[in-house]
Amino acid sequence: MYHFDWAVFWHYLWPGTALQDPLIRGGLIATVVVSVIAQLMGVILGLFAALGKMSKFSPLRWLAEAYVWYFRGTPLLVQMVLLYYGLGVTHIYDFPNLHLGLLTITGAIQAGTLALGINEGAYMAEIVRAGIEAVDTGQMEAAKSLGMTYGLAMRRIVLPQAAKVIIPPLGNEFNNMMKTTTLMEVISAGELFFGFNQINARIFKPFELFIALSMYYLALTTIWTVIQARIEAGLGERKGTAKTPGVFDRLFGTKFGAH
Amino acid sequence: MAEKSKPTAAAPKDASIIVKAEKVNKYFGSLHVLKDIDLEVRKNEVVVIIGPSGSGKSTLLRCINHLEKINSGHIFVNGRMIGYYEKDGKLIEESEKNIAAQRADIGMVFQRFNLFPHLTALENIIEAPLNVRKIAREQAEEDAMRLLARVGLAEKRDQYPNQLSGGQQQRIAIARALAMKPNLMLFDEPTSALDPEMIGEVLSVMEELAKEITMIVVSHEMGFARAAADRILFVDEGMIIEDTTPDELFTNPREERTKVFLSKILN
Numbered sequence: 001m002y003h004f005d006w007a008v009f010w011h012y013l014w015p016g017t018a019l020q021d022p023l024i025r026g027g028l029i030a031t032v033v034v035s036v037i038a039q040l041m042g043v044i045l046g047l048f049a050a051l052g053k054m055s056k057f058s059p060l061r062w063l064a065e066a067y068v069w070y071f072r073g074t075p076l077l078v079q080m081v082l083l084y085y086g087l088g089v090t091h092i093y094d095f096p097n098l099h100l101g102l103l104t105i106t107g108a109i110q111a112g113t114l115a116l117g118i119n120e121g122a123y124m125a126e127i128v129r130a131g132i133e134a135v136d137t138g139q140m141e142a143a144k145s146l147g148m149t150y151g152l153a154m155r156r157i158v159l160p161q162a163a164k165v166i167i168p169p170l171g172n173e174f175n176n177m178m179k180t181t182t183l184m185e186v187i188s189a190g191e192l193f194f195g196f197n198q199i200n201a202r203i204f205k206p207f208e209l210f211i212a213l214s215m216y217y218l219a220l221t222t223i224w225t226v227i228q229a230r231i232e233a234g235l236g237e238r239k240g241t242a243k244t245p246g247v248f249d250r251l252f253g254t255k256f257g258a259h
Numbered sequence: 260m261a262e263k264s265k266p267t268a269a270a271p272k273d274a275s276i277i278v279k280a281e282k283v284n285k286y287f288g289s290l291h292v293l294k295d296i297d298l299e300v301r302k303n304e305v306v307v308i309i310g311p312s313g314s315g316k317s318t319l320l321r322c323i324n325h326l327e328k329i330n331s332g333h334i335f336v337n338g339r340m341i342g343y344y345e346k347d348g349k350l351i352e353e354s355e356k357n358i359a360a361q362r363a364d365i366g367m368v369f370q371r372f373n374l375f376p377h378l379t380a381l382e383n384i385i386e387a388p389l390n391v392r393k394i395a396r397e398q399a400e401e402d403a404m405r406l407l408a409r410v411g412l413a414e415k416r417d418q419y420p421n422q423l424s425g426g427q428q429q430r431i432a433i434a435r436a437l438a439m440k441p442n443l444m445l446f447d448e449p450t451s452a453l454d455p456e457m458i459g460e461v462l463s464v465m466e467e468l469a470k471e472i473t474m475i476v477v478s479h480e481m482g483f484a485r486a487a488a489d490r491i492l493f494v495d496e497g498m499i500i501e502d503t504t505p506d507e508l509f510t511n512p513r514e515e516r517t518k519v520f521l522s523k524i525l526n
Contacts, residue, residue: 141326142373142432146387146439147363149355156390160377 027195041117044123283332426457430485
C-alpha cells in the first residue's frame, strides 16, 4: 500500500512553509500576474476585434474574422510553443530576459503571457460583440442624433451598457485563465505548476505535491468567485436589474447560467 | 435614380427655409418607400405628418437628419445638403464628422424615448453639450436645470430613466434634444408608446415648444395638430398626398384616401 507522506503534503500545502520556497513563491506571483496581464490583453484585443468584426470597412472585418478563426481554431499549447520556439529559432524575436531592477521577467513568461493574451482576445471578441449587440440600436441612433460620432457614441453610450452583459462571462474567462496558465509549464515559464513540478523532480512525491498544488488553484478561483460576485452585485444594484447568482451557487454550479 | 441630366442642386438662398427636400427617393431593397418627395419647411413652421403605418412618414423624418440614407434627390437643412455632397451629379456621403456636426443642430425625439439608461436625467441632458459642443460643465448643468424646469421635472434630475414614467422619460428626451440648442426639432411618433394618461403632459410641452422652434412631427394626435400645426401633410405609399392647413384637411380633404384615413383615426 502507498504510504501517503503527510509531512510533505502539509509542508507544501500550508502557505507559511510552502511559500518559503522561491519556486512556489515566485510561481504563485507569476501565475496571478500573468493571468491579470493576459486577461487585460485579451479584453483590449477582444474589443478591437469585436469592433473590427462589426466594421463597414471590409479589410478590417476580414482581419478580425481571420484572427478569431485562427486563434479559436488551433490549440493554445501549439500557439504558445510556436510563439516561443518558432519566433526564437527564426530570430524574429528571441524573447530575451528582461531585467527590471530586482525583477527579472524571463522570455518564457513573456512568450506565455503573450500567447495567453492573444488567444484570450479571440474569445473575448465574441463576448464583447454579444455585449454590444445586446444594447438597443435606438441608443446608437439617439447618440448620433445628438451629434455624436460613432466612436464617441460607442465609448460614452454603447460600451458602458454593453459592460453589464460582458462582465459576467469576462469573470468566467478570468477564472479559466488562472488555470490555463499551467500550459506555460511546457515552455518552462516559472509559474506555479512549473514550481511544483521542479520540486517533484527533486523529491518525487507526485501525489502529495499535486494535491497540494490543486488546492492553490482552488483557492485562487474561489477567491476570484467571491470578488466576481461582489462586482456583479454592484453592477446590478446600481441599474436595478435582476439579482445575480451568489457565491454558493457559483462555486457549486447551481442555478448558474440562469440569466 | 434614373435621371440622367439633372441640374446641379443648389442650396436654398432664402435663409428662412429650414428644410428643403427635392425629388427624394428611398428604397429598402426593392421596396420604394419614398417617391419623389418635395418638401419645404420654413423657420418657425410646425408641420405634422400623418399617414398609415408603412406609408414612409417615419422614414422621411429619419432622412432629414440622415439616420436613413437616400437613393436620389437632395435634402437641405439649414441651407446645407445633409449627409451628402455632390460630385459630377452624384451623391457622395459626407464624412462621419461632418454628418455628426450637421446632426448636432437637429433635435430628434423618438417613439421609444431612447434615453441613456446608465445616466441620470441630468447626465442624459448634459452628455452631448459636454462632449459634442465642449461646453463647460457648470454651464451645461445650468442650462440642463433650466430645461428640466421647463419640462416640469427639475426634481427628477438625479433619477435614472427606469425610475421614471414613460411620460417623464419622453419629457427628459425632449429636454435632452433641446440642450443642443437645435433650430429644428423632429418628433417621431413621440406619444405612441405612452399610456393614454401620459400623452397630455408630453403634448403640452410640445405645444409650448411649437411657439418658438421649427418642428416636424410624425403623430396622429389630431388635437395637437389642430392646436399647434401650421401645416399638416398626409403621406401614403411614399408620396405626400395632401399638404394643407389642419382646418382645411379636417373640413375639406381633397383626396378620397385622406377621407378614409381620417375617418379611421378620428373614430
